[in-house]
Amino acid sequence: MTSIAKPVVAHPRLxxxxxxxxxxDYEGGMSTLCAGCGHDSVTAAIVQATWExxxxxxxxxxxxxxxxxxxxxxYFLKQSHGFNSVHGRMPSVASGAxxxxxxxxxxxxxxxxxxxxxxxxxLSHAIRRNVNMLYIIENNGVYGLTKGQFSASADIGSKxxxxxxxEQPPIDPxxxxxxxxxxxxxxxxxxxxxQLVPIIKAAIxxxxxxxxxxxxxxxxxxxxxxxxxxxxxTRDHDVEAVEADYIPVCEPIEITxxxxxSGAAGNGHAGNGHAGNGQAHTAEASxxxxxxxxxxxxxxxxxxxxxYDPTDRASAYQHISACQRRGEIATGLLFVDESxxxxxxxxxxxxxxxxxxxxxxxxxxxxxxxxxxxxxR
Amino acid sequence: MDPTDVSDPRYYHKVVDCQWAxxxxxxxxxxxxxxxxxxxxxxYLLNRASNVFPGVLGRTCDRPCEPACRRGRIDEKPVAxxxxxxxxxxxxxDIEPFLPKAPEQKNxxxxxxxxxxxxxxxxxxxxxxxxxxxTIFEKNQKPxxxxxxxxxxxxxxxxxxxxxxxxxxxxxxxMRYGATVTSLAAVLDEGFDAVFVGSGAPKGKDLDIxxxxxxPAHVHIGIDWLANVHFEHITKIEPRVIIIxxxxxxxxxxxxxKRLGATDVKVVARRGRRHFKASPWELEDAEEExxxxxxxxxxxxxxxxxxxxxxxxxxxxxxxxxxxxKQTSTVLxxxxxxxxxxxxxxxxxxxxxxxxxxxxxxxxxxxMPVVDSETxxxxxxxxxxxGDAAWGPKNIIWAVAHGHAAAISIDLFCQGEDVTKRPPEGxxxxxxxNGLHSWAYDNGFDAxxxxxxxxxxxxxxxxxxxxxxxxxxxxxxxxxEVSRCLNCDIQTxxxxxxxxxxxxxxxxxPTACLTITKAxxxxxxxxxxxxxxxxxxxxxxxxSAALPQTERVMVKDEDVCLHCxxxxxxxxxxxxxxxxxxxxxxxxxxxxxxxxxxxV
Numbered sequence: 001m002t003s004i005a006k007p008v009v010a011h012p013r014l015x016x017x018x019x020x021x022x023x024x025d026y027e028g029g030m031s032t033l034c035a036g037c038g039h040d041s042v043t044a045a046i047v048q049a050t051w052e053x054x055x056x057x058x059x060x061x062x063x064x065x066x067x068x069x070x071x072x073x074x075y076f077l078k079q080s081h082g083f084n085s086v087h088g089r090m091p092s093v094a095s096g097a098x099x100x101x102x103x104x105x106x107x108x109x110x111x112x113x114x115x116x117x118x119x120x121x122x123l124s125h126a127i128r129r130n131v132n133m134l135y136i137i138e139n140n141g142v143y144g145l146t147k148g149q150f151s152a153s154a155d156i157g158s159k160x161x162x163x164x165x166x167e168q169p170p171i172d173p174x175x176x177x178x179x180x181x182x183x184x185x186x187x188x189x190x191x192x193x194x195q196l197v198p199i200i201k202a203a204i205x206x207x208x209x210x211x212x213x214x215x216x217x218x219x220x221x222x223x224x225x226x227x228x229x230x231x232x233x234t235r236d237h238d239v240e241a242v243e244a245d246y247i248p249v250c251e252p253i254e255i256t257x258x259x260x261x262s263g264a265a266g267n268g269h270a271g272n273g274h275a276g277n278g279q280a281h282t283a284e285a286s287x288x289x290x291x292x293x294x295x296x297x298x299x300x301x302x303x304x305x306x307x308y309d310p311t312d313r314a315s316a317y318q319h320i321s322a323c324q325r326r327g328e329i330a331t332g333l334l335f336v337d338e339s340x341x342x343x344x345x346x347x348x349x350x351x352x353x354x355x356x357x358x359x360x361x362x363x364x365x366x367x368x369x370x371x372x373x374x375x376x377r
Numbered sequence: 378m379d380p381t382d383v384s385d386p387r388y389y390h391k392v393v394d395c396q397w398a399x400x401x402x403x404x405x406x407x408x409x410x411x412x413x414x415x416x417x418x419x420x421y422l423l424n425r426a427s428n429v430f431p432g433v434l435g436r437t438c439d440r441p442c443e444p445a446c447r448r449g450r451i452d453e454k455p456v457a458x459x460x461x462x463x464x465x466x467x468x469x470x471d472i473e474p475f476l477p478k479a480p481e482q483k484n485x486x487x488x489x490x491x492x493x494x495x496x497x498x499x500x501x502x503x504x505x506x507x508x509x510x511x512t513i514f515e516k517n518q519k520p521x522x523x524x525x526x527x528x529x530x531x532x533x534x535x536x537x538x539x540x541x542x543x544x545x546x547x548x549x550x551x552m553r554y555g556a557t558v559t560s561l562a563a564v565l566d567e568g569f570d571a572v573f574v575g576s577g578a579p580k581g582k583d584l585d586i587x588x589x590x591x592x593p594a595h596v597h598i599g600i601d602w603l604a605n606v607h608f609e610h611i612t613k614i615e616p617r618v619i620i621i622x623x624x625x626x627x628x629x630x631x632x633x634x635k636r637l638g639a640t641d642v643k644v645v646a647r648r649g650r651r652h653f654k655a656s657p658w659e660l661e662d663a664e665e666e667x668x669x670x671x672x673x674x675x676x677x678x679x680x681x682x683x684x685x686x687x688x689x690x691x692x693x694x695x696x697x698x699x700x701x702x703k704q705t706s707t708v709l710x711x712x713x714x715x716x717x718x719x720x721x722x723x724x725x726x727x728x729x730x731x732x733x734x735x736x737x738x739x740x741x742x743x744x745m746p747v748v749d750s751e752t753x754x755x756x757x758x759x760x761x762x763x764g765d766a767a768w769g770p771k772n773i774i775w776a777v778a779h780g781h782a783a784a785i786s787i788d789l790f791c792q793g794e795d796v797t798k799r800p801p802e803g804x805x806x807x808x809x810x811n812g813l814h815s816w817a818y819d820n821g822f823d824a825x826x827x828x829x830x831x832x833x834x835x836x837x838x839x840x841x842x843x844x845x846x847x848x849x850x851x852x853x854x855x856x857x858e859v860s861r862c863l864n865c866d867i868q869t870x871x872x873x874x875x876x877x878x879x880x881x882x883x884x885x886x887p888t889a890c891l892t893i894t895k896a897x898x899x900x901x902x903x904x905x906x907x908x909x910x911x912x913x914x915x916x917x918x919x920x921s922a923a924l925p926q927t928e929r930v931m932v933k934d935e936d937v938c939l940h941c942x943x944x945x946x947x948x949x950x951x952x953x954x955x956x957x958x959x960x961x962x963x964x965x966x967x968x969x970x971x972x973x974x975x976x977v
Contacts, residue, residue, distance in 0.1 A: 002814060002885075002943055002946045002947065003814035003815065003816070003820065003942075003946060004820055004821045004822070004941065004943070005821075006885065006887050006943065007822030007824075007887045007888075007939055007941055008822070008824055008887075009451050009452065009822065009824070009887060009888065009939065010887065010888060010889070011888045011889040011890075011909045011937055012450070012451070012937065013909055013910075013912060014889065014909060015909075023889075024887075031885075034949065035881055035946065035947045035948060035949045036877065036879040036881045036947065036948065036949025036950070037879075037881070038879065040880075040881055040884050040885075040947070041879065041880045041881070041884055043884070044880065044883075044884035190879075190880070191878055191879060191880060193880065217879070219877075219879060219949045220949075223877070223949075231877045231878065231879060231926065232877070232926055235878075235926050235927060
């Protein structure tokens with residue numbers, strides 16, 4: 001909460017993106033979360049990423065369930081579509097929205113309670129189905145809205161504010177996602193926008209479900225000594241496995257004008273030598289991999305851990321679980337597979353938004369029905 | 378880079394742009410808040426502590442504060458600081474009981490002040506309460522100096538001036554009216570312990586061109602003419618008048634001429650408009666009264682036929698600026714503008730024929746006394762200078778600032794102390810946090826535009842020279858204008874060890890002032906890492922000590938901070954706090970440091 005609305009004036013020299021909009025145009029209402037909540041930083045990272053990508057606000061749909069995390073869709077992209085669904089059921093509603101209109105960028109925001117407890121089945125099946133959406137889990141290890149009980153992502157040995165110790169094993173959304181066939185998996189930290197913003201940009205551009213597990217500390221109930229999801233603990237145990245840099249499909253000159261310091265500008269040209277034929281490359285004598293995304297943009301992945309291959313599911317799984325055993329938090333764009341098929345490919349959904357289909361398209365007549373029926377006789 | 382030292386009062390003082398720009402360092406945001414609360418008398422007294430003449434300055438100040446105002450960098454028009462000062466003055470109750478009083482028991486030191494203008498009166502104001510016996514020599518019969526005789530009463534009613542001069546004189550100054558000082562030696566012979574020269578710059582400049590002296594009755598020197606109008610020695614002027622010069626005196630001359638019967642008044646300037654010395658609002662007011670302003674005309678000669686002035690001849694100039702910014706002009710043609718009278722308002726000079734050159738006061742090659750810029754002391758340690766008399770024409774608020782500084786020097790001198798060992802500036806910093814999301818100031822942002830001053834109707838203005846043109850702000854206008862102030866004195870105060878680097882302040886800041894970045898070796902390097910790179914390098918950037926978790930630093934560009942307090946509201950650990958900064962200015966007599974801070 002704040003006592004006043006955010007003043008309408010902006011910095012007079014704020015940059016504009018390709019649509020002529022400033023960062024302020026991608027903001028939403030004023031946050032009512034606790035001061036210092038990690039979720040507000042994730043919100044700011046989404047604002048930054050969507051502004052840099054110059055997404056038309058009316059082409060985005062914000063989906064959420066229930067929880068502190070699910071409130072945050074109100075705090076960005078005030079001109080976009082949105083739906084606050086039932087607890088844990090956001091993936092179903094998001095699947096519907098994605099199926100109904102392929103031209104929308106579907107942004108799903110959930111939390112560790114919404115996705116790993118009540119909505120675990122929904123999450124798993126949305127990943128299996130490879131729904132074309134960005135799926136952010138704002139993960140703080142506690143139920144904030146009900147005053148800080150352990151959630152399903154709490155680590156063994158993690159302490160609550162009043163001293164209780166968690167003894168049940170956590171569900172790691174990253175390992176879960178890899179095991180059920182996710183095609184884009186990242187992990188980041190709300191306190192590190194330099195890492196988070198490029199991952200969000202790549203995730204929005206990915207075709208299929210892009211899951212980002214964001215450690216987003218609960219400043220009120222889980223930011224104390226003994227917590228494994230506090231600002232301090234996360235900073236001390238964060239090990240970046242892969243550095244990601246998203247390069248949009250744009251004139252290089254425009255990229256320079258657009259990216260306000262997220263790092264993509266400086267690398268825009270260097271990556272061109274590797275991009276181009278739609279598949280992952282392993283650069284010789286280098287840990288750099290360039291993956292071309294379906295929207296034409298590229299993502300440059302530089303492994304900071306020796307031998308880590310973010311395009312190999314098995315080795316990614318192995319590395320992340322090894323980190324977990326050591327008490328480290330592996331972050332970065334951990335796995336990407338652009339060759340897989342999204343829900344639209346599998347279900348052969350129409351590329352026309354349902355709302356634009358004509359009556360004749362929807363009711364092709366008796367002849368068409370008869371033709372269909374013969375297939376089942 | 379060392380962290381910014383905010384314990385030095387200058388850092389936060391500079392953030393309060395208006396107070397920093399004001400020569401007398403008037404505490405503008407605090408007095409505006411008092412107006413907002415309807416506490417006009419307190420607002421007036423707070424003003425008076427710095428600028429001594431709130432009613433006069435609320436109408437006539439050159440307003441160095443307004444171009445500096447942060448609001449002007451955010452929505453183009455600054456807060457109407459000057460005219461709000463007038464609101465406090467107009468609506469105050471009787472404040473005399475709250476004024477300082479001179480003690481019965483004097484301290485035995487006698488001070489002579491030459492001239493009863495703003496500089497001398499300020500010295501008297503500061504020294505009388507300390508027990509000094511003050512004698513003021515004034516050549517006219519009333520106090521005020523140029524405030525009285527050179528500022529027309531349609532801008533400054535006599536009552537306002539009488540009241541504010543009276544507050545000082547009634548503390549017990551001995552006034553010697555009609556006492557033109559013709560010899561400083563004679564004054565010194567009276568045994569004064571110190572003499573302050575605040576006699577102004579009373580000599581209007583003349584223009585030596587052909588024809589100047591051929592019809593002297595119709596060619597006037599601006600400030601002398603204004604004085605004659607004030608004393609009603611002059612009550613009318615011919616229909617067609619040319620004013621030469623385009624400073625604020627020229628504006629007073631042209632508007633006075635309109636009131637004395639002139640119908641066709643032209644102000645003629647040598648240079649283009651952007652070089653005019655007159656304040657933009659004074660130009661606007663003159664133009665509203667249908668005064669014509671002519672640019673790029675250089676006076677060539679006065680055309681006098683049969684002993685009567687009939688016009689003035691000008692070279693019409695075209696100005697060019699070379700790469701280095703140097704201006705050169707070429708003459709396009711010559712033009713004659715018909716007129717019946719000319720007023721020369723091209724500047725003023727000091728004149729000290731009454732100061733004997735054997736008194737130990739050193740004069741430079743321009744016949745100006747050599748005066749120390751900080752202590753105001755001349756090479757005769759007993760003699761101090763201030764106001765226009767010190768370094769040539771400035772304005773009232775500078776004269777007041779000089780008066781305060783000179784009073785400190787005179788006090789130190791008379792107490793046998795070193796005048797160069799001046800009391801330092803101090804500050805109070807006081808958290809304005811009342812509770813969760815509750816502050817002792819209104820932190821909301823009001824997007825309203827600057828209020829336009831209401832003026833008397835044109836037809837009514839010219840009936841009498843004394844009809845005041847500006848009517849003051851209405852109650853609604855006051856309410857809006859005070860809420861435009863950003864409260865720059867409520868400082869964003871950062872405590873690095875408390876920061877957990879959650880980014881909440883950075884995310885919420887509406888004007889992108891904040892950055893957390895790696896420590897950099899220099900300020901120029903640091904500036905390249907700002908969220909929005911600063912164009913305005915006049916504004917400081919704050920940088921903290923290393924933050925506990927990552928050793929990075931918090932950086933704040935002060936340039937367009939709204940002081941809305943959202944950084945502090947979103948800060949979970951109160952690493953950011955909003956704190957009222959109160960500059961403690963040294964004053965003659967006491968060290969200022971044990972004073973109570975201004976009320977929020």
